[in-house]
Amino acid sequence: MNYGFIDDETIVKQAKKICDCIGHGMHGTAMQMIIETAVVETGLGRIEDKTVGAGMGLTQFDELPFKDILKRNMKSRDKILKELGVDIGLVEWNDLRYNSYLALLFARLLYWLKGDPIPKTIEERAAYWKLHYNTKLGKGTPEHYLEMNKKYGIKAKV
Template structure:
């Protein structure tokens, strides 16, 4: 299954290298990709968001400002960056490990622990990723992330 491959070869090693891993984080990142793009789109249809996690350029810029104050995180992020310095937002389109790291760092800055269960993660995604003004819904997250219930890691 593609989700299992993503977990094993992209998400888990990226999160572990960042020191931001664990089962809940893995499932939240995979759930985010499933609801945001279905892991089928590299650019938002009719919008500015980029990559499989659909990160908007303004959000990316905000994350870069955060990273300016966190050289410890930048050092852990460095292996996933192609080229020198912090890359342009376009790297989210073609660099899957970097995009995964940016998605995780986005959540890392948010308060509260990531819930262990899918329903809790759906609410967490809506509050901290899609936001109150976003068109996404908790129900849509649960529908899209259903494949994770087969592969939820203990």
């Protein structure tokens, strides 16, 4: 199960292009955040998430946040279409299943809408992920985030 994962270099290029459009965040760590999210959720495509009702694609994106993002990001639709070549109004949740670019894009849009700055350190990002992505109801922990990123994370500088 690879969820559309090709290789680390492609993921870094996709994340950079997405963040060049939407923003790298106050601390310049948005690329790390969305890549680390893919790592913790699926081992960057190396592990199938067998959780019942699991999210979609490389970042295991849930359907309710997906629908919310579509509603709340329509003001950015033209910019995203022009700079990223994606008309988010035409994207369906299932499209994220095998498309790493869309999975990373929607993860970035979710974090962007949160309003809280993406933290500088991986330890802080682990807690941020738990709060904003995995949520209180999710089984993931900041410790799991750190373990997965140590084991499956991209070794090249992001």
